[in-house]
Amino acid sequence: MxxxxxxxxxxxxxxxxxxxxxxxxxxxxxxxKALATEPDxxxxxxxxxxxxxxxxxxxxxxxxxxxxPQGDDKPHYLVVNADESEPGACKxxxxxxxxxxxxxxxxxxxxxxxxxxxxxxxxxxxxxEAIRRMALAVREAKEAGYLGHNILGSGFDLDVVVxxxxxAYICGExxxxxxxxxxxxxxxxxxxxxxxxxxxxxxxxxxxxVETITNIPWIINNGVDWFRQxxxxxxPGFKVFAVSGHVKRPGIYEAPLGITMRELLDFxxxxxxxxxxxxxxxxxxxxxxxxxxxxxxxxxxxxxxEAGTMLGTGTPMxxxxxxxxxxxxxxxxxxxxxESCGKCTxxxxxxxxxxxxxxxxxxxxxxxxxxxxxNELCGQIMGxxxxxxxxxxxxxxxxxxxxxRDEFLMATHTPVDTSFDxxxxxxxxxxxxx
Amino acid sequence: xxxxxxxxxxxxxxxxxxxxxRSAVMPLLHLLQSDQGAVTIDGxxxxxxxxxxxxxxxxxxxxxxxxxxxxxxxxxxxxxxTNTLCAVLGGDAVYExxxxxxxxxxxxxxxxxxxxxxxxxxxxxxxxxxxxTVDWEFMDNQTPQSAIEVIDQxxxxxxxxxxxxxxxxxxxxxxxTLAFPDDGLAGAGRPVDDIMLAGLKVAxxxxxxxPSGHHISREG
Numbered sequence: 001m002x003x004x005x006x007x008x009x010x011x012x013x014x015x016x017x018x019x020x021x022x023x024x025x026x027x028x029x030x031x032x033k034a035l036a037t038e039p040d041x042x043x044x045x046x047x048x049x050x051x052x053x054x055x056x057x058x059x060x061x062x063x064x065x066x067x068x069p070q071g072d073d074k075p076h077y078l079v080v081n082a083d084e085s086e087p088g089a090c091k092x093x094x095x096x097x098x099x100x101x102x103x104x105x106x107x108x109x110x111x112x113x114x115x116x117x118x119x120x121x122x123x124x125x126x127x128x129e130a131i132r133r134m135a136l137a138v139r140e141a142k143e144a145g146y147l148g149h150n151i152l153g154s155g156f157d158l159d160v161v162v163x164x165x166x167x168a169y170i171c172g173e174x175x176x177x178x179x180x181x182x183x184x185x186x187x188x189x190x191x192x193x194x195x196x197x198x199x200x201x202x203x204x205x206x207x208x209x210v211e212t213i214t215n216i217p218w219i220i221n222n223g224v225d226w227f228r229q230x231x232x233x234x235x236p237g238f239k240v241f242a243v244s245g246h247v248k249r250p251g252i253y254e255a256p257l258g259i260t261m262r263e264l265l266d267f268x269x270x271x272x273x274x275x276x277x278x279x280x281x282x283x284x285x286x287x288x289x290x291x292x293x294x295x296x297x298x299x300x301x302x303x304x305x306e307a308g309t310m311l312g313t314g315t316p317m318x319x320x321x322x323x324x325x326x327x328x329x330x331x332x333x334x335x336x337x338x339e340s341c342g343k344c345t346x347x348x349x350x351x352x353x354x355x356x357x358x359x360x361x362x363x364x365x366x367x368x369x370x371x372x373x374x375n376e377l378c379g380q381i382m383g384x385x386x387x388x389x390x391x392x393x394x395x396x397x398x399x400x401x402x403x404x405r406d407e408f409l410m411a412t413h414t415p416v417d418t419s420f421d422x423x424x425x426x427x428x429x430x431x432x433x434x
Numbered sequence: 435x436x437x438x439x440x441x442x443x444x445x446x447x448x449x450x451x452x453x454x455x456r457s458a459v460m461p462l463l464h465l466l467q468s469d470q471g472a473v474t475i476d477g478x479x480x481x482x483x484x485x486x487x488x489x490x491x492x493x494x495x496x497x498x499x500x501x502x503x504x505x506x507x508x509x510x511x512x513x514x515x516t517n518t519l520c521a522v523l524g525g526d527a528v529y530e531x532x533x534x535x536x537x538x539x540x541x542x543x544x545x546x547x548x549x550x551x552x553x554x555x556x557x558x559x560x561x562x563x564x565x566x567t568v569d570w571e572f573m574d575n576q577t578p579q580s581a582i583e584v585i586d587q588x589x590x591x592x593x594x595x596x597x598x599x600x601x602x603x604x605x606x607x608x609x610x611t612l613a614f615p616d617d618g619l620a621g622a623g624r625p626v627d628d629i630m631l632a633g634l635k636v637a638x639x640x641x642x643x644x645p646s647g648h649h650i651s652r653e654g
Contacts, residue, residue, distance in 0.1 A: 003637040004644035011634055014625045075453070087517045087556040097598065098626045118453060125464070125501045126513075126557060126570050128611045129599040129623060135615030161451045164612035166460055166499035169555065183456035183485075185498040201454055229645050238644065241633075244519055244560035251561050251632025267636050285518065317560060323522050331518040335555055341498075426524035427563060428577040 001259040003267060004230060006238050007214055008254045011098045017133050019140040022101035030217035031146060034109040035154040040070075042113040042220070049219050049227040050236040055081055055172075055209030056089075056283065056312045057388075058235075058301040067196035068114045068204045077205040078111045078119040079181065079195075080213055082134075083165055083172040085124055086284035087335060089313040091242040092210035094252055096123070096130040099214070100137035106213035107160055108146060109220055114206050117157045122177055125165045135162045169339035173387050174207040176341065187343045188387035211240055231257035235300035235311075243268045245318035246275050246425075258303075261316060262295040275320040279403065283312020285332045286392030288399035289325075309399070324420040325404045326411045329396045330358040336393035347390035350381040354397065361408060364415035371401055371408055438480045441469060445484050448613060455485050459495050461613045463502055468609035473502045508547040510588055511605040512536075513554035513567040514581070520556075524577065525564040529553055531578030532566075535585060548589060550605070561629050562597070569608040571596035574627070599623040 005011075015021030022028070034042055047062025068076055080103070084092040096103060103121070111119045121138075123131050138160050141147045149157050163181060170176045171186040178200050180186035199205020215237065219227055230238045235257040241264055244250045248269030255264065261280065271277060277292040282299060287310040290297075297303050304311040319328065337351035354377050360366045378394035385391060401408055410419055423429055438445075444465060449458040459481060466477035473496045475489075482492045496502045514529040515521075529551075533539055536549050543550040559565045562574035566581055573584055574597040587594050594602045600622030611617045628635075637643070 002642040003633055003640070004642065005634050005637050006644045008634050009644065011626050012631055017620065017625055084558040085556060088519060088560055089556075090558045090560045090562075093558040094626075094630045098630055124558070125499075125612050126554070126567065127572075128570050128608050128615075129572060129596070131615045132611060132617050132620045135617075136620035139616050162615045163457075164461060164464060164615065165501075166464065166612075167501035168499050180460070181457055182454070183459035183495065185494055226645065242561050244563060245523070249632050249636075250563075251629040253633030253636070255633075267633065315560070317519050319522070328518045328522065331516070331521055335517055338555065422522070422526060425522040426527060427575070428524055 001256060001263055003253060003255050004238050005254045006218055007095065007099070007102065007211070007240055008252060016099055017097070017101070017137070019101055019137070019144060022099065026221070027101055027217070028105055028146060030220035031105050031108055032152065034112060034220050035152055035156060039113045039115060042109065045224060046113070046216070046219060048224045050234075051212065051215055051219065051227070052235065052301060053209055054211035054215075054239070054314065056086065056286070056310075058311060061208065061212055064196065064208070065110070065114050065206055067194065068206060069197065070115060072204070074203045075118065076114055076116040077200040077203060078107060078114060078116045079177065079200060079205055079207045080107060080119070080121040080210055081172060081174060081177055081207055082121050082123040082130070082210045083177060084210070085169040085172050086286060086313055087332060088244065088281055088284045088317040089242070089315045090244065091240045091252065091313065091315055093127050093130045094242070095210055095214055095240065096134050100133045101141065102214050102217055103134070103210055104137045104141045104146070104160065106216035108141070108151070108158055109216050110206070110208065110213055111158050112156050116206070117159070119158060119160045120163050120181060120200075121160065122163045122165060122171070122181055124171070125167055131162060131164055138162055168341075169335075170341045170389055173389060176387070177207065178205065185341070187341045232298070232300050232302070234302045239299070239314045241299070242315040243318065244315070245280070246272050246320040247318050248272055257300050258298040260296050260298055264299070264316065265295065265318070271318065271320055275322070278319050278321045278323060279325060280316055280318045282309060282316050283314050285335070286388075286395055287312040288395055289403065291403060320425075322420060322424040324416040325400050325407050326358070326361050327416045327420070329400045330355070330362045332396045333358055333393065336389065340389060340393070344386035344390065346381045347385040347393060350377055350385075350390065351393045353377055354393070358397070361411040362416050364411055364413060364418065366408065366412040368409065368412055371405070375401065437476060438466070438469070441465060441480070444614070449484070456487065458485065459492060460499070463492075463496055464609050465613035467502060468606045468613060471506045471508070471606055473504060506543065506547070507550040507605050508543040509604050510548060510602070511550050511552065511567075511569050512585065513552050513557070513570070515555070515557050515563070515565045516553045517556040519560045520563040520565050523563040527578050528564050528566060528576050528581045532581055532585065535582050549585065568594070568596070568602050569605045571599040571602055571608065573597055574629075596623055598627055
């Protein structure tokens with residue numbers, strides 16, 4: 001399957017981040033077309049494309065929009081989840097840096113469709129470069145009359161606020177994000193009610209991922225049939241994949257959903273010299289890992305589920321034979337422990353204890369029976385925590401131990417840094433010449 | 435809070451962005467942090483007074499998010515990603531080299547107040563691993579040597595450009611950007627880098643394009 005640059009097609013144009021640059025590539029034509037269309041028709045169009053959320057869960061976007069009650073007297077809100085913090089995920093920040101106006105255009109059209117007159121782009125605070133590019137794009141859009149009062153004479157009003165987070169992975173969870181945006185600690189809410197009914201300020205709210213909303217201008221311009229040329233029946237469209245790890249050319253690769261990891265890997269130059277795939281994770285640390293046996297599976301929502309994992313954010317991390325899977329999993333669990341918001345006991349306590357036990361293995365002092373204990377601990381978190389962060393934390397270990405049990409057993413007597421010399425894994429390692 | 439009278443106008447401007455004033459807590463804390471170098475008790479009181487909240491309510495927010503620092507960070511905040519992917523690709527070695535060079539550990543500031551070192555979580559730049567940040571600006575694809583060179587250059591007062599962003603300023607300046615994102619620097623860094631263009635370049639070399647849509651302009 002070939003690469004298909006759509007969202008990334010013009011990224012090599014040096015002024016694409018400005019309005020002038022974006023408009024030269026056809027930018028803001030979709031907005032004009034959309035404003036001449038009934039909002040409900042846009043919701044239906046997005047529904048028919050089958051576009052699924054690119055933030056990880058893959059929920060159908062048009063369906064989400066249709067849950068917003070129309071004709072009520074409440075204000076509606078669009079909130080763009082730009083809190084990209086999932087370990088391995090690195091595609092929304094590049095989109096915002098390279099082509100912020102595409103996101104702004106998507107925000108305006110999406111807000112028009114769901115009848116929102118206020119939209120927020122919640123960007124994690126640690127990426128000021130993305131934040132300032134988005135802020136420039138919003139200002140330029142406003143100066144051009146694409147934002148503000150009576151946009152292009154349509155009678156539609158919209159304000160967009162670029163909001164900086166302050167360092168909390170949990171705010172990528174949509175209800176935690178909303179609490180954070182309301183000025184509280186970022187802790188998840190009980191669902192239902194879902195944000196479409198009671199979201200920001202208890203008003204109907206759509207929360208969508210950056211890449212999802214960035215799809216919208218192309219969908220408006222080109223329609224359902226064009227969009228469905230890409231991908232599969234259940235996973236239509238193209239995807240901004242970000243390939244990282246021990247590959248020759250890590251980076252952004254845009255292709256139809258359904259491309260295989262082997263094909264993507266080939267485009268990325270293959271694994272570095274002298275290196276082979278040991279394990280890889282298709283879409284962030286919160287989805288179960290796979291091995292070289294799975295490289296020929298199509299990268300679709302459905303095929304990944306069938307393989308026992310998830311497409312997640314569609315940002316594969318590739319690890320070669322130099323990497324200790326015990327160390328990899330331990331470090332991910334330290335992350336979840338650090339980022340657990342503390343609201344619910346299974347996640348707060350569970351991530352603490354799993355990390356503690358895993359550390360004994362990392363140090364070569366693990367006990368055999370603890371391998372089962374760890375599975376039990378993960379089982380006590382999975383499905384029992386308040387939000388998906390707990391489920392995510394319970395994900396890396398069970399997959400790792402089922403695939404690499406011997407390696408965990410080796411860690412009952414030998415520290416992982418002895419079994420796996422860390423220096424061999426370095427990107428700048430001279431030992432494994434690139 | 436006459437201590438913060440000079441911020442009053444900007445605090446009003448931030449609050450006016452939101453339909454409900456409490457939503458301004460986070461950008462206001464960024465603003466106060468940019469003024470004070472940390473989120474201080476006085477800063478918390480100023481935000482609370484401005485929004486009609488209690489100091490406890492604002493403290494609850496400030497203490498939840500790791501970017502709000504309760505102690506003075508100093509001139510430059512240096513972050514090294516040691517989450518799994520960056521760690522195995524060399525982030526651990528970069529962190530150790532910097533810790534040794536600076537003589538401080540995680541969440542510590544050098545005695546001269548120049549550098550604060552932090553092991554940070556995934557920075558959404560895994561394709562650019564190992565990743566370091568200085569005042570939260572990207573310093574991508576580091577080695578222990580290159581990271582030390584960055585620190586040494588900054589210590590000598592030399593200009594250091596972010597790999598995807600403007601010339602490094604200081605921690606407080608970035609905090610100001612987080613409060614007022616339209617900082618005039620959006621064009622200061624390079625527009626994109628080769629890693630972000632990796633797939634596009636391959637597609638161009640191989641003559642691969644997406645099926646063309648009828649409204650997509652081919653100009654430029």
